[in-house]
Amino acid sequence: MENKHPASDNTKLTRREALKLAGVGGLGLILGATGMKSLLPSASTSEKAAATPVLADGIIPFYGKHQAGIITPMQDFICMGAFDLTTTSLDDVRKLFQSWTAAAARLTAGQTVDEESGSPHLPPADTGESAGLNPMRLTITFGLGSSFFDGRFGLAGKRPAALVDLPRFNSDEIRKEWSDGDIVVQVCANDPQVAFHALRNLARIARGKAVLHWVQEGFQRTGAADPSGSTPRNLMGFKDGTNNPQVSDPAVANEIVWVQPSDEPAWMAGGSYMVMRRIRMRIEVWDRSALDDQENTFGRHRDSGAPLGKTNEFDDLELDRKDANGNPVIPANSHVALAHMDGKVKILRRGYSYSSGLDARTGQLDAGLLFICFNRDPRKQFIPMQQKLASVDLLNEYITHVGSGLYACLPGASEGGYIGDTLF
Amino acid sequence: MMKKWGYPLSAVVLGSSLLLSACGSAETAKEEKKPEAAQPDKPAATETTANTAAVDLQAPIDAYRKWVIEQTDQLVKATESFTAAVKAGDMEKAKSEYAPARAYFERIEPIAESLGDFDPWIDAREGDVPDNEWRGYHKLEKALWETKSVADQGPVADQLLQDVKQLRVKVESVEIDVKMLVTGAVELLNEVSTSKVTGEEERYSHTDLYDFAANVEGAHEIFKVLKPALDAKDEALSKEIETRFAELDAALAPYRKGNGYVLYTELKEDQVKKLSQSLDALAEPLSKMGTIIGG
Numbered sequence: 001m002e003n004k005h006p007a008s009d010n011t012k013l014t015r016r017e018a019l020k021l022a023g024v025g026g027l028g029l030i031l032g033a034t035g036m037k038s039l040l041p042s043a044s045t046s047e048k049a050a051a052t053p054v055l056a057d058g059i060i061p062f063y064g065k066h067q068a069g070i071i072t073p074m075q076d077f078i079c080m081g082a083f084d085l086t087t088t089s090l091d092d093v094r095k096l097f098q099s100w101t102a103a104a105a106r107l108t109a110g111q112t113v114d115e116e117s118g119s120p121h122l123p124p125a126d127t128g129e130s131a132g133l134n135p136m137r138l139t140i141t142f143g144l145g146s147s148f149f150d151g152r153f154g155l156a157g158k159r160p161a162a163l164v165d166l167p168r169f170n171s172d173e174i175r176k177e178w179s180d181g182d183i184v185v186q187v188c189a190n191d192p193q194v195a196f197h198a199l200r201n202l203a204r205i206a207r208g209k210a211v212l213h214w215v216q217e218g219f220q221r222t223g224a225a226d227p228s229g230s231t232p233r234n235l236m237g238f239k240d241g242t243n244n245p246q247v248s249d250p251a252v253a254n255e256i257v258w259v260q261p262s263d264e265p266a267w268m269a270g271g272s273y274m275v276m277r278r279i280r281m282r283i284e285v286w287d288r289s290a291l292d293d294q295e296n297t298f299g300r301h302r303d304s305g306a307p308l309g310k311t312n313e314f315d316d317l318e319l320d321r322k323d324a325n326g327n328p329v330i331p332a333n334s335h336v337a338l339a340h341m342d343g344k345v346k347i348l349r350r351g352y353s354y355s356s357g358l359d360a361r362t363g364q365l366d367a368g369l370l371f372i373c374f375n376r377d378p379r380k381q382f383i384p385m386q387q388k389l390a391s392v393d394l395l396n397e398y399i400t401h402v403g404s405g406l407y408a409c410l411p412g413a414s415e416g417g418y419i420g421d422t423l424f
Numbered sequence: 425m426m427k428k429w430g431y432p433l434s435a436v437v438l439g440s441s442l443l444l445s446a447c448g449s450a451e452t453a454k455e456e457k458k459p460e461a462a463q464p465d466k467p468a469a470t471e472t473t474a475n476t477a478a479v480d481l482q483a484p485i486d487a488y489r490k491w492v493i494e495q496t497d498q499l500v501k502a503t504e505s506f507t508a509a510v511k512a513g514d515m516e517k518a519k520s521e522y523a524p525a526r527a528y529f530e531r532i533e534p535i536a537e538s539l540g541d542f543d544p545w546i547d548a549r550e551g552d553v554p555d556n557e558w559r560g561y562h563k564l565e566k567a568l569w570e571t572k573s574v575a576d577q578g579p580v581a582d583q584l585l586q587d588v589k590q591l592r593v594k595v596e597s598v599e600i601d602v603k604m605l606v607t608g609a610v611e612l613l614n615e616v617s618t619s620k621v622t623g624e625e626e627r628y629s630h631t632d633l634y635d636f637a638a639n640v641e642g643a644h645e646i647f648k649v650l651k652p653a654l655d656a657k658d659e660a661l662s663k664e665i666e667t668r669f670a671e672l673d674a675a676l677a678p679y680r681k682g683n684g685y686v687l688y689t690e691l692k693e694d695q696v697k698k699l700s701q702s703l704d705a706l707a708e709p710l711s712k713m714g715t716i717i718g719g
């Protein structure tokens with residue numbers, strides 16, 4: 001199950017997708033910035049709806065079997081927040097998810113969060129900063145943290161076994177203010193203002209019921225900066241996402257990402273578990289390390305992204321290759337050699353770079369990776385992988401995990417229903 | 425001398441033109457509008473009078489005015505005692521009376537603000553106004569807690585008392601309309617979130633929680649007088665606001681101490697955060713009270 005194409009690539013089309021679009025609008029329009037909204041409904045009716053939209057300003061359907069924003073090819077920006085519930089009434093929680101669902105459906109369609117009353121005596125329903133803007137492939141994805149099931153709402157018995165408390169990994173320096181939360185909301189869009197607007201309005205709706213616990217924004221290079229749509233680079237300068245599983249294939253997504261009806265609990269079927277790790281990079285230290293150290297750290301070449309000793313980005317790792325001295329060409333404790341997990345354990349990575357200005361204490365940049373991954377069961381996927389990485393990964397010299405969260409991303413909602421209706 | 429105004433409710437008329445002109449010279453007239461000249465400033469405003477016919481909006485205004493006058497009476501009394509202590513050089517007494525006296529002002533702040541320069545005269549912090557114009561409570565606060573000498577503060581105390589008395593005269597005839605009440609309630613809470621919850625209001629005395637509570641009480645009073653009207657228009661909203669007031673009150677409760685509050689500097693970061701979030705939780709629905717003004 002080697003995969004040659006990054007699923008996180010937001011502009012590259014699979015051939016089928018390209019043909020389908022050509023059928024409705026012609027390829028020439030695909031990269032155009034405007035005028036495509038009308039084409040989308042027909043372009044997104046396939047069984048692979050979430051993987052289909054490729055337009056800079058398009059609409060990604062909110063309703064569906066799965067939530068969007070999981071196997072959806074990555075957008076350029078993320079604005080993510082975790083909420084803590086202040087209410088203790090399950091009825092309030094239900095209402096919150098109903099309001100959020102309605103709001104998210106409108107926002108992702110490029111509409112205001114609610115109808116305006118027009119009254120001059122009232123604050124406008126929508127905060128307004130996205131007025132006149134395109135939908136920009138906005139997706140809004142909701143998940144529940146383990147604290148949600150702590151008994152306040154009588155749901156302790158419904159906590160999925162897979163929604164464990166993440167163990168402490170080697171050299172973790174997890175800070176509470178960047179971790180956990182009862183509910184996570186992942187907002188992604190091809191425009192940072194559109195993304196921020198959505199999270200802000202959801203927070204406004206929540207006032208009195210839930211408060212923000214943490215917020216983190218992230219980015220990658222925009223589609224406009226790289227029209228060819230090659231694999232984006234992280235802040236260490238390496239292509240990141242090359243060997244992500246190709247989840248546009250439903251069989252792959254079902255195996256790696258989606259909780260299956262046969263998995264427990266039933267209300268999670270069609271959902272997925274999201275891991276968030278705020279990983280700070282020691283930027284200054286990395287910048288003064290030699291190129292060969294950098295490449296050995298990842299096990300790939302910096303320029304091409306190819307596995308060490310190879311020339312093409314999507315060449316097989318072939319971890320058993322030895323050099324003249326009998327040493328592995330790709331060091332055994334390099335990041336990819338370890339994360340490859342003998343090809344047996346896979347996750348879908350969907351992280352963004354973050355930069356949160358300056359660390360006032362040290363005068364160093366506070367920047368790194370807002371690591372996000374989706375998996376069907378973290379006990380079998382993320383956790384063993386991270387345990388291995390945390391203990392011996394060469395990369396550890398340059399990174400520190402400072403925030404963490406595991407969330408049960410609910411199944412999608414159908415029109416008339418709401419996110420969470422399988423649980424509440 | 426209460427007057428029943430017949431102007432459209434949403435015509436915001438700030439300032440008072442009927443006030444006694446005892447101190448007209450110091451008065452800035454630029455923000456004032458004569459009632460007879462008051463025009464609805466938005467076309468929509470004319471429609472709103474009709475819509476409110478079913479709900480009596482004059483009664484709340486009268487009730488609120490009465491309350492404002494009572495508060496200002498108390499403010500005068502408390503300020504008299506406080507400034508006397510300052511002038512007598514009784515630092516301890518002055519310090520203990522500072523925060524409770526100010527609370528009367530904080531409760532009616534939007535009214536004071538609508539009356540021209542009273543707010544800066546009475547409540548400016550150092551740096552809010554040019555140094556040579558700085559006067560009022562916070563100037564005495566600095567003398568009491570920072571420079572620790574009130575020897576030369578007699579004139580400041582006299583001026584403060586005079587300002588407060590003049591305010592008392594003016595509130596008698598201040599024009600109040602529903603729009604002003606609705607905005608005033610939200611403004612009071614905004615005051616809390618911008619300066620009180622951050623500990624910026626009381627730089628030297630750290631008695632910010634007194635102001636916090638007083639602002640909230642001021643907003644609560646407005647809600648109370650408008651509640652019947654709001655119940656008639658949107659009962660769910662009214663209920664929500666009531667719950668949030670109760671929750672905010674409960675959030676403040678742990679910090680009550682004697683007749684007052686603990687110092688801001690005693691609060692931990694997460695306690696401040698919780699207060700701030702409870703405040704936002706209240707202010708959001710409260711900002712929708714304008715729904716009673718037609719529309």
Ligand code: HEM
Pocket residue numbers: 234236238239240241242243244277279281298300317335336339340341346347349368369371382385386389399
């Ligand atoms: C700051 C932290 C990290 C950086 C900079 C980083 C960077 C990279 C890079 C450059 C690659 C090679 C290109 C690719 O296949 O995408 C890669 C691969 C990979 N990383 Fe990371 N990564 C980080 C953290 C993590 C974490 C925490 C995990 C999971 C626990 C993880 C799992 C993987 C996996 C599964 C692969 C693909 C391995 C394969 O080829 O089969 N990474 N990462």
